[in-house]
Amino acid sequence: MEKFVIHGGAPLSGTVIPAGNKNGALPILAAAVLTEDEVIVRNVPRIKDTGSMLAILEGMGVRVQWLNDHDVSLRADGLDDGCVQVDREHAERIRASFLLAGPLLARFGRAVMPPPGGDVIGRRRLDPHLDAFKALGATYVPGRDIDLRADGGLRAGDVFMDEPSVMATENALLAAARTPGTTVIGNAACEPHVQDLARMLVKMGADISGIGSNVMTVTGRADLHGCDHTIGPDHIEIGSFMALAGVTGGEMRIKDTYPDDLRMIRLAFERLGLHSDLDGDDVVVPGGQDLVVARDLGEHKIKVQDGPWPAFPADLTSIVLALATQCEGSVLIHEWMFENRMIFTDKLVLMGADIVLCDPHRAIVTGRSQLRGERVESPDIRAGMAMLIAALCADGTSEIGNIRQIDRGYERIDERLRELGARIERVATEPQPAIHA
DSSP states (O other), X not given: OEEEEEEOOOOOOEEEOOOBOHHHHHHHHHGGGGOSSEEEEESOOOSHHHHHXXXXXXXXXXXXXXXXXXXXXXXXXXXXXGGOBOOHHHHTTXXXXXXXXXXXXXXXXXXXXXXXXXXXXXXXXXXXXXXXXXXXXXXXXOSSSEEEEOTTOOOOOEEEOSSOOHHHHHHHHHHHHTSSEEEEEESOOOOHHHHHHXXXXXXXXXXXXXXXXXXEEEEEOXXXXXXXXXXXXXXXXXXXXXXXXXXXXXXXXXXXXXXXXXXHHHHHHHHTTOOOEEETTEEEEOSSOOOBOOOBTTTBOEEEEBOSTTSBOGGGHHHXXXXXXXXXXXXXXXXXXXXXXXXXXXXXXXXXXXXXXXETTEEEEEEOOOOBOOXXXXXXXXXXXXXXXXXXXXXXXXXXXXXXHHHTTSTTHHHHHHHTTOEEEEEEOOOOOOOOO
Protein backbone atom coordinates (compact mmCIF):
# COMPACT_ATOMS: atom_id res chain seq x y z
CA MET A 1 0.00 0.00 0.00
CA GLU A 2 1.08 3.56 -0.67
CA LYS A 3 0.11 7.07 0.38
CA PHE A 4 0.78 10.61 -0.77
CA VAL A 5 2.57 13.04 1.53
CA ILE A 6 1.86 16.62 0.45
CA HIS A 7 3.34 19.88 1.72
CA GLY A 8 0.84 22.54 0.71
CA GLY A 9 1.17 26.16 -0.27
CA ALA A 10 3.28 26.01 -3.45
CA PRO A 11 1.76 27.55 -6.61
CA LEU A 12 1.47 25.07 -9.48
CA SER A 13 2.65 26.56 -12.76
CA GLY A 14 3.74 25.23 -16.12
CA THR A 15 2.50 23.24 -19.09
CA VAL A 16 0.34 20.13 -18.93
CA ILE A 17 -0.36 17.62 -21.68
CA PRO A 18 -3.64 15.92 -20.75
CA ALA A 19 -3.90 12.14 -20.81
CA GLY A 20 -6.33 10.28 -23.04
CA ASN A 21 -9.90 10.15 -21.78
CA LYS A 22 -10.20 7.35 -19.21
CA ASN A 23 -13.91 6.90 -19.77
CA GLY A 24 -13.33 6.84 -23.53
CA ALA A 25 -10.47 4.35 -23.40
CA LEU A 26 -12.45 1.60 -21.65
CA PRO A 27 -15.27 1.10 -24.22
CA ILE A 28 -12.82 1.68 -27.08
CA LEU A 29 -10.60 -1.14 -25.80
CA ALA A 30 -13.68 -3.35 -25.41
CA ALA A 31 -14.60 -2.65 -29.05
CA ALA A 32 -11.56 -4.68 -30.17
CA VAL A 33 -13.62 -7.82 -29.39
CA LEU A 34 -15.99 -6.94 -32.27
CA THR A 35 -13.49 -7.92 -34.99
CA GLU A 36 -10.84 -10.51 -35.77
CA ASP A 37 -8.66 -7.80 -37.33
CA GLU A 38 -5.97 -5.82 -35.55
CA VAL A 39 -7.17 -2.72 -33.71
CA ILE A 40 -4.62 -0.08 -32.77
CA VAL A 41 -5.65 2.33 -30.00
CA ARG A 42 -3.48 5.38 -29.40
CA ASN A 43 -3.22 7.81 -26.47
CA VAL A 44 -4.30 5.17 -23.95
CA PRO A 45 -3.84 6.48 -20.39
CA ARG A 46 -1.56 4.22 -18.34
CA ILE A 47 -3.78 3.96 -15.30
CA LYS A 48 -5.06 1.10 -13.19
CA ASP A 49 -8.48 0.98 -14.85
CA THR A 50 -7.11 0.57 -18.38
CA GLY A 51 -4.66 -2.00 -17.02
CA SER A 52 -7.58 -3.95 -15.55
CA MET A 53 -9.51 -3.83 -18.83
CA LEU A 54 -6.50 -5.08 -20.78
CA ALA A 55 -6.00 -7.88 -18.23
CA ILE A 56 -9.62 -8.96 -18.77
CA LEU A 57 -9.14 -8.93 -22.54
CA GLU A 58 -5.92 -10.93 -22.31
CA GLY A 59 -7.64 -13.43 -20.03
CA MET A 60 -10.29 -13.93 -22.71
CA GLY A 61 -7.64 -14.63 -25.34
CA VAL A 62 -7.17 -11.21 -26.94
CA ARG A 63 -3.57 -10.61 -28.01
CA VAL A 64 -2.39 -7.36 -26.44
CA GLN A 65 0.88 -5.67 -27.37
CA TRP A 66 2.07 -2.26 -26.26
CA LEU A 67 3.65 -0.45 -29.22
CA ASN A 68 5.02 2.35 -27.03
CA ASP A 69 4.06 4.08 -23.78
CA HIS A 70 0.50 4.95 -24.85
CA ASP A 71 -0.31 3.02 -28.04
CA VAL A 72 -1.57 -0.55 -27.89
CA SER A 73 -2.35 -3.21 -30.49
CA LEU A 74 -5.21 -5.65 -29.85
CA ARG A 75 -6.20 -8.69 -31.89
CA ALA A 76 -9.19 -10.85 -30.97
CA ASP A 77 -8.87 -13.41 -33.78
CA GLY A 78 -8.35 -16.28 -31.35
CA LEU A 79 -11.66 -15.85 -29.53
CA ASP A 80 -14.50 -18.34 -29.85
CA ASP A 81 -17.79 -19.01 -28.09
CA GLY A 82 -15.85 -20.57 -25.21
CA CYS A 83 -14.56 -17.12 -24.26
CA VAL A 84 -17.92 -15.58 -23.38
CA GLN A 85 -17.49 -15.78 -19.59
CA VAL A 86 -15.67 -12.80 -18.12
CA ASP A 87 -13.29 -13.52 -15.25
CA ARG A 88 -14.94 -12.60 -11.94
CA GLU A 89 -11.80 -11.42 -10.14
CA HIS A 90 -10.89 -8.94 -12.86
CA ALA A 91 -14.48 -7.86 -13.47
CA GLU A 92 -14.91 -6.85 -9.85
CA ARG A 93 -12.06 -4.31 -10.16
CA ILE A 94 -13.82 -1.97 -12.60
CA ARG A 95 -17.39 -1.19 -13.54
CA ALA A 96 -16.38 -0.94 -17.19
CA SER A 97 -15.94 -4.72 -17.33
CA PHE A 98 -19.66 -4.82 -18.17
CA LEU A 99 -18.87 -3.05 -21.47
CA LEU A 100 -17.79 -6.44 -22.82
CA ALA A 101 -21.40 -7.66 -22.73
CA GLY A 102 -22.34 -5.84 -25.94
CA PRO A 103 -19.37 -7.03 -28.04
CA LEU A 104 -19.65 -10.64 -26.81
CA LEU A 105 -23.40 -10.77 -27.45
CA ALA A 106 -23.04 -9.31 -30.93
CA ARG A 107 -20.18 -11.59 -31.97
CA PHE A 108 -20.97 -14.86 -30.19
CA GLY A 109 -24.61 -14.60 -29.13
CA ARG A 110 -23.82 -15.00 -25.45
CA ALA A 111 -22.15 -13.17 -22.57
CA VAL A 112 -21.80 -14.34 -18.96
CA MET A 113 -21.08 -11.25 -16.89
CA PRO A 114 -20.14 -11.10 -13.20
CA PRO A 115 -21.41 -8.07 -11.27
CA PRO A 116 -19.03 -5.19 -12.12
CA GLY A 117 -16.97 -3.29 -9.57
CA GLY A 118 -16.07 0.40 -9.58
CA ASP A 119 -16.50 3.44 -7.36
CA VAL A 120 -19.12 3.25 -4.62
CA ILE A 121 -20.71 6.63 -5.33
CA GLY A 122 -24.33 5.51 -5.22
CA ARG A 123 -26.64 3.11 -6.98
CA ARG A 124 -25.44 2.43 -10.53
CA ARG A 125 -28.15 0.54 -12.37
CA LEU A 126 -27.57 -2.21 -14.91
CA ASP A 127 -31.22 -2.14 -15.98
CA PRO A 128 -30.65 0.27 -18.93
CA HIS A 129 -28.03 -2.13 -20.31
CA LEU A 130 -30.34 -5.12 -19.99
CA ASP A 131 -33.28 -3.20 -21.49
CA ALA A 132 -31.13 -2.27 -24.50
CA PHE A 133 -30.05 -5.87 -25.06
CA LYS A 134 -33.66 -7.02 -24.71
CA ALA A 135 -34.70 -4.52 -27.39
CA LEU A 136 -32.07 -6.12 -29.66
CA GLY A 137 -33.49 -9.60 -29.09
CA ALA A 138 -31.42 -10.88 -26.17
CA THR A 139 -32.69 -12.62 -23.05
CA TYR A 140 -30.98 -12.90 -19.70
CA VAL A 141 -31.05 -15.07 -16.63
CA PRO A 142 -30.18 -13.14 -13.45
CA GLY A 143 -28.14 -14.91 -10.82
CA ARG A 144 -24.71 -14.73 -9.28
CA ASP A 145 -23.62 -13.93 -12.84
CA ILE A 146 -25.85 -12.36 -15.49
CA ASP A 147 -26.22 -14.87 -18.34
CA LEU A 148 -27.13 -13.00 -21.53
CA ARG A 149 -28.16 -14.95 -24.63
CA ALA A 150 -29.09 -14.10 -28.20
CA ASP A 151 -29.75 -17.47 -29.83
CA GLY A 152 -29.51 -16.93 -33.56
CA GLY A 153 -27.85 -13.56 -33.04
CA LEU A 154 -29.01 -10.07 -32.14
CA ARG A 155 -31.46 -8.25 -34.38
CA ALA A 156 -31.64 -4.55 -35.08
CA GLY A 157 -34.35 -2.72 -33.19
CA ASP A 158 -35.57 0.40 -31.42
CA VAL A 159 -33.72 1.10 -28.17
CA PHE A 160 -35.02 3.78 -25.82
CA MET A 161 -33.13 4.44 -22.60
CA ASP A 162 -35.13 5.09 -19.43
CA GLU A 163 -32.20 7.32 -18.45
CA PRO A 164 -29.30 8.65 -20.56
CA SER A 165 -26.82 6.19 -19.08
CA VAL A 166 -23.34 6.61 -20.55
CA MET A 167 -22.25 2.99 -20.23
CA ALA A 168 -25.61 1.62 -21.35
CA THR A 169 -25.48 3.83 -24.44
CA GLU A 170 -21.95 2.58 -25.13
CA ASN A 171 -23.05 -1.05 -24.72
CA ALA A 172 -25.97 -0.47 -27.09
CA LEU A 173 -23.62 1.15 -29.64
CA LEU A 174 -21.14 -1.74 -29.37
CA ALA A 175 -23.88 -4.33 -29.84
CA ALA A 176 -25.68 -2.51 -32.65
CA ALA A 177 -22.49 -1.87 -34.63
CA ARG A 178 -22.11 -5.61 -35.36
CA THR A 179 -25.83 -6.33 -35.77
CA PRO A 180 -27.01 -6.09 -39.41
CA GLY A 181 -29.83 -3.61 -39.96
CA THR A 182 -30.75 -0.24 -38.52
CA THR A 183 -30.98 0.38 -34.78
CA VAL A 184 -32.21 3.66 -33.32
CA ILE A 185 -30.97 4.54 -29.81
CA GLY A 186 -33.18 7.16 -28.16
CA ASN A 187 -32.56 9.20 -25.00
CA ALA A 188 -28.91 8.31 -25.54
CA ALA A 189 -26.02 9.77 -23.60
CA CYS A 190 -23.86 12.04 -25.73
CA GLU A 191 -20.80 12.76 -23.56
CA PRO A 192 -17.47 13.32 -25.39
CA HIS A 193 -16.35 9.75 -24.71
CA VAL A 194 -19.61 8.34 -26.15
CA GLN A 195 -18.99 10.41 -29.27
CA ASP A 196 -15.40 9.12 -29.45
CA LEU A 197 -16.57 5.50 -29.31
CA ALA A 198 -19.11 6.15 -32.06
CA ARG A 199 -16.43 7.69 -34.29
CA MET A 200 -14.24 4.62 -33.77
CA LEU A 201 -17.10 2.26 -34.66
CA VAL A 202 -17.60 4.23 -37.88
CA LYS A 203 -13.93 3.58 -38.71
CA MET A 204 -14.62 -0.13 -38.12
CA GLY A 205 -17.41 -0.13 -40.71
CA ALA A 206 -20.62 0.81 -38.90
CA ASP A 207 -22.74 3.70 -40.19
CA ILE A 208 -23.75 5.98 -37.30
CA SER A 209 -25.65 9.25 -37.60
CA GLY A 210 -26.63 11.63 -34.82
CA ILE A 211 -23.26 11.51 -33.05
CA GLY A 212 -23.31 14.19 -30.35
CA SER A 213 -27.12 14.14 -30.07
CA ASN A 214 -29.46 12.11 -27.86
CA VAL A 215 -30.79 10.10 -30.83
CA MET A 216 -28.30 7.94 -32.73
CA THR A 217 -29.07 5.73 -35.70
CA VAL A 218 -26.72 2.78 -36.18
CA THR A 219 -26.63 0.72 -39.36
CA GLY A 220 -24.62 -2.29 -38.31
CA ARG A 221 -22.70 -4.90 -40.26
CA ALA A 222 -22.28 -8.64 -39.82
CA ASP A 223 -18.50 -8.18 -39.85
CA LEU A 224 -16.46 -5.20 -38.74
CA HIS A 225 -12.83 -4.55 -39.63
CA GLY A 226 -9.87 -3.23 -37.71
CA CYS A 227 -8.91 0.41 -37.38
CA ASP A 228 -6.36 2.85 -35.99
CA HIS A 229 -7.95 5.23 -33.49
CA THR A 230 -6.61 7.96 -31.22
CA ILE A 231 -8.44 8.62 -27.93
CA GLY A 232 -9.31 12.26 -27.29
CA PRO A 233 -8.02 14.29 -24.31
CA ASP A 234 -9.69 13.76 -20.94
CA HIS A 235 -11.91 16.76 -20.21
CA ILE A 236 -12.27 15.63 -16.57
CA GLU A 237 -8.50 15.66 -16.09
CA ILE A 238 -8.32 19.06 -17.79
CA GLY A 239 -10.94 20.42 -15.37
CA SER A 240 -8.97 18.95 -12.47
CA PHE A 241 -5.77 20.73 -13.52
CA MET A 242 -7.65 24.00 -14.05
CA ALA A 243 -8.92 23.76 -10.45
CA LEU A 244 -5.40 22.95 -9.20
CA ALA A 245 -4.06 26.09 -10.87
CA GLY A 246 -6.88 28.17 -9.41
CA VAL A 247 -6.54 27.11 -5.77
CA THR A 248 -2.73 27.37 -5.73
CA GLY A 249 -2.56 30.66 -7.66
CA GLY A 250 -0.29 29.35 -10.42
CA GLU A 251 -0.37 30.00 -14.16
CA MET A 252 -1.00 26.90 -16.22
CA ARG A 253 -1.22 26.04 -19.91
CA ILE A 254 -3.09 22.83 -20.79
CA LYS A 255 -2.13 21.73 -24.28
CA ASP A 256 -4.12 20.30 -27.19
CA THR A 257 -7.59 20.20 -25.66
CA TYR A 258 -10.94 19.90 -27.46
CA PRO A 259 -12.34 23.34 -26.55
CA ASP A 260 -15.95 22.40 -27.35
CA ASP A 261 -15.77 19.70 -24.65
CA LEU A 262 -14.88 22.37 -22.06
CA ARG A 263 -17.61 24.96 -22.62
CA MET A 264 -19.76 24.11 -19.59
CA ILE A 265 -16.72 23.41 -17.40
CA ARG A 266 -15.18 26.80 -18.17
CA LEU A 267 -18.56 28.51 -17.69
CA ALA A 268 -19.12 26.94 -14.25
CA PHE A 269 -15.55 27.70 -13.13
CA GLU A 270 -15.96 31.29 -14.35
CA ARG A 271 -18.96 31.70 -12.03
CA LEU A 272 -16.69 30.68 -9.16
CA GLY A 273 -14.22 33.37 -10.21
CA LEU A 274 -11.75 31.09 -12.03
CA HIS A 275 -11.07 32.66 -15.41
CA SER A 276 -9.46 30.80 -18.33
CA ASP A 277 -8.51 31.73 -21.88
CA LEU A 278 -8.24 29.77 -25.11
CA ASP A 279 -5.09 30.02 -27.19
CA GLY A 280 -5.95 27.89 -30.19
CA ASP A 281 -6.63 24.48 -28.67
CA ASP A 282 -4.71 25.29 -25.46
CA VAL A 283 -6.44 26.36 -22.25
CA VAL A 284 -4.53 28.99 -20.29
CA VAL A 285 -5.34 29.63 -16.62
CA PRO A 286 -3.77 32.98 -15.57
CA GLY A 287 -1.94 33.04 -12.24
CA GLY A 288 -2.75 34.99 -9.10
CA GLN A 289 -6.51 35.14 -9.60
CA ASP A 290 -8.77 36.50 -6.86
CA LEU A 291 -11.51 33.86 -6.81
CA VAL A 292 -14.85 35.48 -6.00
CA VAL A 293 -18.17 33.69 -6.47
CA ALA A 294 -20.65 35.49 -8.71
CA ARG A 295 -24.27 36.06 -7.68
CA ASP A 296 -27.35 35.47 -9.78
CA LEU A 297 -29.60 38.41 -10.68
CA GLY A 298 -31.28 39.66 -7.50
CA GLU A 299 -28.22 38.69 -5.42
CA HIS A 300 -29.33 35.06 -5.22
CA LYS A 301 -26.87 32.26 -4.41
CA ILE A 302 -25.51 30.56 -7.50
CA LYS A 303 -25.78 26.83 -8.10
CA VAL A 304 -23.49 24.37 -9.86
CA GLN A 305 -25.53 21.34 -10.85
CA ASP A 306 -24.37 18.30 -12.77
CA GLY A 307 -26.42 16.43 -15.34
CA PRO A 308 -26.29 14.56 -18.65
CA TRP A 309 -24.10 16.14 -21.32
CA PRO A 310 -23.84 18.99 -22.17
CA ALA A 311 -24.55 19.85 -18.52
CA PHE A 312 -21.73 20.08 -15.98
CA PRO A 313 -20.05 16.64 -15.72
CA ALA A 314 -20.86 14.56 -12.64
CA ASP A 315 -17.22 13.46 -12.42
CA LEU A 316 -16.20 17.06 -11.71
CA THR A 317 -18.62 17.58 -8.81
CA SER A 318 -16.00 16.55 -6.24
CA ILE A 319 -13.44 18.78 -7.96
CA VAL A 320 -15.69 21.85 -7.96
CA LEU A 321 -16.42 21.29 -4.26
CA ALA A 322 -12.71 21.54 -3.47
CA LEU A 323 -12.34 24.58 -5.73
CA ALA A 324 -15.28 26.33 -4.04
CA THR A 325 -13.57 26.15 -0.63
CA GLN A 326 -11.02 28.65 -1.98
CA CYS A 327 -13.54 31.07 -3.52
CA GLU A 328 -14.88 34.10 -1.68
CA GLY A 329 -18.63 33.62 -1.28
CA SER A 330 -21.20 30.86 -1.10
CA VAL A 331 -22.35 28.32 -3.70
CA LEU A 332 -24.81 25.44 -3.78
CA ILE A 333 -23.40 22.26 -5.32
CA HIS A 334 -26.16 19.93 -6.52
CA GLU A 335 -25.06 16.37 -7.38
CA TRP A 336 -28.39 14.86 -8.44
CA MET A 337 -26.99 11.77 -10.20
CA PHE A 338 -25.22 9.80 -7.43
CA GLU A 339 -26.33 9.82 -3.81
CA ASN A 340 -22.95 8.89 -2.30
CA ARG A 341 -20.71 11.18 -4.34
CA MET A 342 -20.52 13.94 -1.70
CA ILE A 343 -20.17 11.79 1.41
CA PHE A 344 -16.42 12.52 1.34
CA THR A 345 -17.03 16.19 2.23
CA ASP A 346 -16.47 15.32 5.89
CA LYS A 347 -12.77 15.00 4.99
CA LEU A 348 -12.70 18.53 3.57
CA VAL A 349 -14.49 19.75 6.71
CA LEU A 350 -11.77 18.05 8.79
CA MET A 351 -9.25 20.12 6.82
CA GLY A 352 -11.11 23.33 7.70
CA ALA A 353 -13.64 23.73 4.89
CA ASP A 354 -17.00 25.38 5.58
CA ILE A 355 -19.40 22.89 4.00
CA VAL A 356 -22.99 22.14 4.99
CA LEU A 357 -24.15 18.82 3.56
CA CYS A 358 -27.87 19.48 3.20
CA ASP A 359 -28.73 15.95 2.04
CA PRO A 360 -26.97 13.26 -0.01
CA HIS A 361 -27.29 15.36 -3.16
CA ARG A 362 -26.71 18.97 -2.08
CA ALA A 363 -23.98 20.87 -0.28
CA ILE A 364 -23.47 24.56 0.45
CA VAL A 365 -19.83 25.61 0.35
CA THR A 366 -18.79 28.94 1.85
CA GLY A 367 -15.28 30.25 1.26
CA ARG A 368 -12.61 31.30 1.36
CA SER A 369 -11.40 28.78 3.95
CA GLN A 370 -7.82 28.43 5.10
CA LEU A 371 -7.37 24.68 4.93
CA ARG A 372 -4.90 22.77 7.08
CA GLY A 373 -3.05 19.55 6.47
CA GLU A 374 -4.66 16.35 7.76
CA ARG A 375 -4.57 12.58 7.31
CA VAL A 376 -7.40 11.42 5.04
CA GLU A 377 -8.33 8.40 2.92
CA SER A 378 -9.47 8.43 -0.71
CA PRO A 379 -12.83 6.66 -1.12
CA ASP A 380 -13.00 6.99 -4.93
CA ILE A 381 -11.14 8.46 -7.90
CA ARG A 382 -12.63 11.95 -7.98
CA ALA A 383 -12.87 12.41 -4.21
CA GLY A 384 -9.19 11.48 -4.08
CA MET A 385 -8.34 14.21 -6.58
CA ALA A 386 -10.50 16.68 -4.63
CA MET A 387 -8.47 15.93 -1.51
CA LEU A 388 -5.25 16.35 -3.48
CA ILE A 389 -6.49 19.79 -4.58
CA ALA A 390 -7.29 20.68 -0.98
CA ALA A 391 -3.96 19.38 0.32
CA LEU A 392 -1.93 21.33 -2.25
CA CYS A 393 -3.38 24.66 -1.09
CA ALA A 394 -3.52 23.81 2.64
CA ASP A 395 -1.19 24.97 5.40
CA GLY A 396 1.09 22.22 6.61
CA THR A 397 1.45 18.59 5.64
CA SER A 398 -1.29 16.23 4.50
CA GLU A 399 -1.30 12.47 4.02
CA ILE A 400 -3.73 10.81 1.63
CA GLY A 401 -4.17 7.06 1.93
CA ASN A 402 -5.76 4.51 -0.41
CA ILE A 403 -4.20 6.29 -3.37
CA ARG A 404 -4.79 3.30 -5.63
CA GLN A 405 -8.18 4.95 -6.13
CA ILE A 406 -6.52 8.08 -7.54
CA ASP A 407 -4.17 5.94 -9.66
CA ARG A 408 -7.23 4.32 -11.24
CA GLY A 409 -8.05 7.57 -13.02
CA TYR A 410 -4.97 9.83 -13.11
CA GLU A 411 -1.73 8.78 -14.78
CA ARG A 412 1.50 9.33 -12.76
CA ILE A 413 -0.25 12.18 -10.97
CA ASP A 414 2.47 12.69 -8.37
CA GLU A 415 5.24 12.92 -10.99
CA ARG A 416 3.24 15.33 -13.14
CA LEU A 417 2.38 17.52 -10.16
CA ARG A 418 6.04 17.69 -9.11
CA GLU A 419 6.87 18.96 -12.61
CA LEU A 420 4.47 21.84 -11.90
CA GLY A 421 6.09 22.69 -8.56
CA ALA A 422 4.07 20.56 -6.14
CA ARG A 423 5.74 19.17 -3.04
CA ILE A 424 4.33 15.66 -3.12
CA GLU A 425 5.85 12.25 -2.48
CA ARG A 426 4.59 8.71 -2.91
CA VAL A 427 5.47 6.77 0.22
CA ALA A 428 5.05 3.10 1.04
CA THR A 429 2.88 2.52 4.08
CA GLU A 430 3.84 0.03 6.72
CA PRO A 431 1.45 -2.89 7.20
CA GLN A 432 -0.67 -2.50 10.30
CA PRO A 433 -0.21 -5.21 12.96
CA ALA A 434 -3.16 -7.43 13.67
CA ILE A 435 -5.14 -6.60 16.80
CA HIS A 436 -5.75 -9.60 19.03
CA ALA A 437 -8.51 -9.70 21.56
